[in-house]
Amino acid sequence: MIDRELRLLVASDDDAAMRSGLSGAGFTGIVIEARSAAAALAAMDADAFDCVLIDDRMPAVELIRAVRDRSAAVPIVVVADADDRSTEQRLVDAGATDWLLRAELTSNQVSRRLRHVLRVARAEAVSAAALALARDATRARDEILAIVAHDLRAPLHSVRLACTELATDLPFELAARYVGAIARAAKRGDDLIGELLEIVKIDNHALRVEPRPVDIRALVRRACADHELIAKSTETRLESSMPDEPIRVLADPEWIARVLANLIGNALVHARGAAVELEVVPAVDTVTIAVVDDGRGIAADELPHVFDRFWQGRVRRGGAGLGLAIAKGIVEAHHGTITAANVPGRGARFEFTLQRAA
C-alpha cells in the first residue's frame, strides 16, 4: 500500500500496461489518465498531483519540460524502453526525477520507485519550507539589527559630541544641562535594550507573568496619574470612565501597568493634544480595557501592522516602535486579546481583555 490519498497523473497512450502495474502495486489513490501530452498538461492546469508518471513513447522530453514549467517540485517518473546513459541523460536534463525500465514495469518496481520518489519529494518540500522560514527569520533579524543599530547609535553619537563639549570650559548651568541630557539619553538606550530583551522573551514564550486577582480600576488610575505630567505638557486631556464598584481581574500588576503605559504613551503621541480616554468595561467572564483617542486615527492599510515590532506607520516618529508589540505579548501571556480599530467621529481605539477573577 502506498497511500490512499495520493493523486497520480499518468501520461501514456498505452494505459493498460501502466494501469496493471499500478493496481498491482496496490496504488489506491486517485489516478488521472492522459492519452496525450496536451491532455496531461490540461489535467495539470486543472489540478495538483503528488506525482506524474510519463511514458517515454510519448514526446517525453517536451512533456517533462512543460510539467516542470508548471511545477518545480512535483516528482516526475518516466517509463523508458532503453537502459542506457544517453536515455538517462536526456530525461534527467529535461527535469525528470527518476525513471524505470518498461521491462521492470512490474508491480513491485512501480511500488518501490513511487514510494521512494514521493519520500524524496516530501523531504525536499519540508527542507524548502524550512529554508524559506530561516531566510525570513534572518531577514527579520537583519531589519531589527539595522533599526536597533540606528536607534542606539544616534544617542551614543550625541553623547560623544556632548562629552567633547563637556571637556571644554563650559558655564556650570550649561554643563549641568548636558549632564542631565546625557543621563536621559543613556536611559533611553538602556530602555531600548530592555525592550529588545522583553521581545526575545515573548518570542521564546519565556515572559513570566504571575496573574493574581486585582482591581483593574486601581491599575488604570495609577497609569493615568503616571501620565498626567506628559499629558499636560502636550496639552492633552487624559480621562477615565470606570464602574464605581471594584472590577477584579486576573493580572500581573507590573506587566499590565506596562501595557497601559505603552497604550497611553502611544495615544499621547498620536492624539496631538486631542483627548485620550480610558474605559473599563466589564462583561461576564472578561473585562475590556480600552484606550481611545480623539486623534486622526490609523490609516486603513496600517491597521493590520500596528502590533508588528518596529512598526511606526508611514512616518517614523521616534522611539523604536516596540511598545505595541510588547503590549500584545504581555496581554497574550495573560490569555487575553488586544485589538486596534478606528472609531468613527473619534480617533484610534486600542482595547485588550483580561479574565475576571472569581
Add this chain to the structure above:
Amino acid sequence: MAATPFHILIVDDDELAILNLEQALRHAGHVATTTAASGGIHALQLLRSGRLPGERLLVLTDLNMPGMSGLELLIEIRADPALSDLPVVVLTASAIDADRAAAFKLHTAGYFIKPGTGLHFQEVIDFLYAYLSTSSFQPARAP
C-alpha cells in the same frame, strides 16, 4: 558670509541633539539667537506666537519626532500664509530617499543627514551661511 546675524529655530525631540547643535552654531558665529522646539506642534506654537524674530529666521528641523513629524511640520508651514515663505532646512538621521523627495517637494532649503561619526556640523553650518548670504533669502513675514 552673511553680514547680518540670523536666528535659528531648532526642532528636535532629542534634547542632547539640540544642545549639541546650539553649541556648534554658537562656535560658528553669525547666529544671533537659537530657539529650541521639542517637536512639530511646539515649533508651530512658537512660530505663531510672535515671540520669534520676524526677519532672518530659519527653521532647522529633525524628521522623526513624536506627535508631529518634521515633514508634517513642513506641510503646516507651507499651508500657513503667514509662514509659507519661511526657509526650512532638514537635519535628520533618515537617509530614506522618499523622505528626502518629500522634503524637497515641500520646498525645503536643504537636506542633511545627521553626522554618523563626524564630530562637527561644519557642512550644515557652511550651507546655512551660503544660503543666508544669497540674495534669494527672503525674510519670513512676521506673524
